[in-house]
Amino acid sequence: MWIRSQNEELLIKAVCIYLGGENHTEWDYHRIDASSAEGNNWYIGKYSTKEKALKVLDMIQSAFVTISLGKSSKCHKMMRWKNGSS
Numbered sequence: 001m002w003i004r005s006q007n008e009e010l011l012i013k014a015v016c017i018y019l020g021g022e023n024h025t026e027w028d029y030h031r032i033d034a035s036s037a038e039g040n041n042w043y044i045g046k047y048s049t050k051e052k053a054l055k056v057l058d059m060i061q062s063a064f065v066t067i068s069l070g071k072s073s074k075c076h077k078m079m080r081w082k083n084g085s086s
Contacts, residue, residue: 006045
């Protein structure tokens with residue numbers, strides 16, 4: 001999935017988008033990072049609270065699911081299962 005950084009200066013094809021950074025300290029969980037297929041890790045954005053960062057991550061997931069529905073229902077099922085839905 002292509003994603004643009006919060007400051008709009010970076011556009012990467014991410015294979016993994018996640019909460020937290022390398023140090024995994026409390027402040028890190030207010031940020032969103034992404035990994036590329038080449039193994040590079042990129043800082044995507046920082047938010048005032050963990051809850052706000054999670055909300056943005058939810059919005060990214062929703063966009064990904066919407067895009068993926070036309071390509072693969074298996075991906076949609078896997079994402080629903082991961083979130084505890086059936």
